Amino acid sequence: MVKEFQQAKWLEPLIFEIGGEGRIGHIVPNPDDEVKKEVGDIEKLIPEKLRRKDEPKLPELSEVEVVQHYTRLSQMNYGVDTGFYPLGSCTMKYNPRINEELASMEEVMWIHPYQDERTVQGALELMYKLERWLAEITGMHRFTLQPAAGAHGEFTGVQLIRAYHEYNGELDKRDEIIVPDSAHGTNPASAAMGGFKVIVVPSNENGCVDIEALKAAVSERTAGLMLTNPNTLGIFEERIEEIARIVHDVGGLLYYDGANLNAIVGKVRPGDMGFDIVHLNLHKTFGTPHGGGGPGAGPIGVTKELEKFLPVPLVEYDGEKYYLDWDRPHSIGKVKGFYGNFNVLVKAFAYILALGEEGLKTVAEISVLNTNYLVKKLKEIKGFELPYGKDKPRKHECVFSASPLKRDTKVRALNVAKRLLDFGIHAPTMYFPLIVHEALMIEPTETATKEQMDEFIESLRKISEEAYSNPEIVLSAPHNTSVTKLDEAMAARPKTLFLTWKMYLKKSSE
Numbered sequence: 001m002v003k004e005f006q007q008a009k010w011l012e013p014l015i016f017e018i019g020g021e022g023r024i025g026h027i028v029p030n031p032d033d034e035v036k037k038e039v040g041d042i043e044k045l046i047p048e049k050l051r052r053k054d055e056p057k058l059p060e061l062s063e064v065e066v067v068q069h070y071t072r073l074s075q076m077n078y079g080v081d082t083g084f085y086p087l088g089s090c091t092m093k094y095n096p097r098i099n100e101e102l103a104s105m106e107e108v109m110w111i112h113p114y115q116d117e118r119t120v121q122g123a124l125e126l127m128y129k130l131e132r133w134l135a136e137i138t139g140m141h142r143f144t145l146q147p148a149a150g151a152h153g154e155f156t157g158v159q160l161i162r163a164y165h166e167y168n169g170e171l172d173k174r175d176e177i178i179v180p181d182s183a184h185g186t187n188p189a190s191a192a193m194g195g196f197k198v199i200v201v202p203s204n205e206n207g208c209v210d211i212e213a214l215k216a217a218v219s220e221r222t223a224g225l226m227l228t229n230p231n232t233l234g235i236f237e238e239r240i241e242e243i244a245r246i247v248h249d250v251g252g253l254l255y256y257d258g259a260n261l262n263a264i265v266g267k268v269r270p271g272d273m274g275f276d277i278v279h280l281n282l283h284k285t286f287g288t289p290h291g292g293g294g295p296g297a298g299p300i301g302v303t304k305e306l307e308k309f310l311p312v313p314l315v316e317y318d319g320e321k322y323y324l325d326w327d328r329p330h331s332i333g334k335v336k337g338f339y340g341n342f343n344v345l346v347k348a349f350a351y352i353l354a355l356g357e358e359g360l361k362t363v364a365e366i367s368v369l370n371t372n373y374l375v376k377k378l379k380e381i382k383g384f385e386l387p388y389g390k391d392k393p394r395k396h397e398c399v400f401s402a403s404p405l406k407r408d409t410k411v412r413a414l415n416v417a418k419r420l421l422d423f424g425i426h427a428p429t430m431y432f433p434l435i436v437h438e439a440l441m442i443e444p445t446e447t448a449t450k451e452q453m454d455e456f457i458e459s460l461r462k463i464s465e466e467a468y469s470n471p472e473i474v475l476s477a478p479h480n481t482s483v484t485k486l487d488e489a490m491a492a493r494p495k496t497l498f499l500t501w502k503m504y505l506k507k508s509s510e
């Protein structure tokens, strides 16, 4: 059954355009008065030249205006709490509310990174235990929890590869990092930012690394290989042990992009596959809301051999108390202020604690089951095909191609994605990985219900029928959303790009 859907459509002005002079919400004690009691006149604490001359031009609204404004905006939005969100590679699962509740506790919210260690034993214990759990889940020796995102973790991992080869006196000659052509774009970007040359190896007809091409690519110049497994097509690299041997035999390191661990969490471990460095996206696999820029966490795990290069500080336990260990002479230093995004670590800790070993295994099983249910049904829909390893099972996600549909009807993956919005379903990831033409990358996650997946299947079937009978309705979609078809190029042009209210006022007065 295809759902009738109509998104709210408020003609909502900007917050600067509503309200009026002198309007305010709740009256709270003036914090300046409190501070003044303690430190004297606050203005005097700030050097004259840094003090603002004019009053900031902030909007002035009553409480009810603020509440209504943001409620209306939220009704014109779509999120994981609205409905099905099969955005491949992003693992948009439901985030349990208990995680948010725990991360909002006063003890978490108001903790300060400069507090004396004796007063933050609970926070240190949480980081210590989370580190060990992640090590157990991935088969690695130790983790740093500092990186704030997957890409940040990758960059940290590439710095560790550098540190390792530098320590061995081989950095001069090892200047290449190998990346498969199915990799997430952040992989080659991180390798290049880390100062390495990127060597791309092709995938074979099964969507896996072409072993002969890999053998030809490795040499004494190889610093490492960055690999995602299951890869971005959702296919497990069965020959991973052979791949590890090929890279290790020439002295390179293996880096695991574990942003999407959903399919294998609790089942198989990158450490056992031969990986030396692993990053995880706590904000994808371990139940933290994400999108729109964070906050996230991209912890990095390493083998015993690489432990000494990890960022400082690490949390240690001496049998009585937890403490921060800064005394690590081979460390690459810090990669983020203080200890990482602590509130995300709290959410991941709560998530793992709540699910336990059995629960995590169930996550993997159901996320894989859901994907293969979709694969089986979507294969039957006219206009879509499943390239690479047609009969291979998929893991956390699958990538369909809308090439036949485009050839027959001129309807592209982009149009299909937009038309799905009309049925109250978030679009899949489009045009990635690059090795699939007209790609639609679909990841249901374990929290999708069968009813939601059936609605998705029926919606795609309807879109296919529309494309073959009345393509215009698909080409002009979306129709039922608060914002309809956008001029994608206009949003990126300097003349029409207003990032702030000030910019808008300035440009519109020109």
Ligand SMILES: *Cc1c(COP(=O)(O)O)cnc(C)c1O
Pocket (backbone or CB within 6 Å): 089, 090, 149, 150, 151, 152, 184, 186, 228, 257, 259, 260, 281, 296, 298
């Ligand atoms: C999401 C993702 C990343 C990047 O993670 P960010 O937290 O967005 O920086 C890297 N690799 C893969 C495979 C991903 O899906």
